[in-house]
Amino acid sequence: MMEIVWSLPEVSVREAVEQLRRPLAYTTVMTTLDRLYKKGLLARRKDQRAFVYSTRLTRQEWERQRAGHLVAGFLEGPNPSREVLLSCLLDAVGTHDPALLDELEKKIRLRRKQLDREVEL
Numbered sequence: 410m411m412e413i414v415w416s417l418p419e420v421s422v423r424e425a426v427e428q429l430r431r432p433l434a435y436t437t438v439m440t441t442l443d444r445l446y447k448k449g450l451l452a453r454r455k456d457q458r459a460f461v462y463s464t465r466l467t468r469q470e471w472e473r474q475r476a477g478h479l480v481a482g483f484l485e486g487p488n489p490s491r492e493v494l495l496s497c498l499l500d501a502v503g504t505h506d507p508a509l510l511d512e513l514e515k516k517i518r519l520r521r522k523q524l525d526r527e528v529e530l
Contacts, residue, residue, distance in 0.1 A: 411445070414463065420463075446462065
């Protein structure tokens with residue numbers, strides 16, 4: 410649903426139904442858009458008798474938020490959850506694009522320097 414909303418400046422429930430690749434009931438789409446609105450992911454305004462929805466977050470902001478929630482959930486758990494997170498992250502990055510491991514290492518070094526500077530202040 411978010412892909413549809415990102416693809417248009419604004420979208421009504423009817424327009425969203427028309428954009429779907431598989432048939433869904435009008436009420437299902439309406440409920441989904443309403444839930445996304447209530448979660449703060451969409452903005453909406455009244456246009457005659459229907460709501461028109463638009464995004465509050467860019468795709469990049471949304472992905473960052475989702476990833477942040479996922480990582481926070483693992484970090485708040487017991488130590489084994491942290492190990493699973495790090496292990497899976499390294500495996501996925503290494504499998505997807507080994508060059509990303511170098512980028513990850515650079516980011517870690519940079520973040521450590523930033524933290525060291527903050528401690529010095």
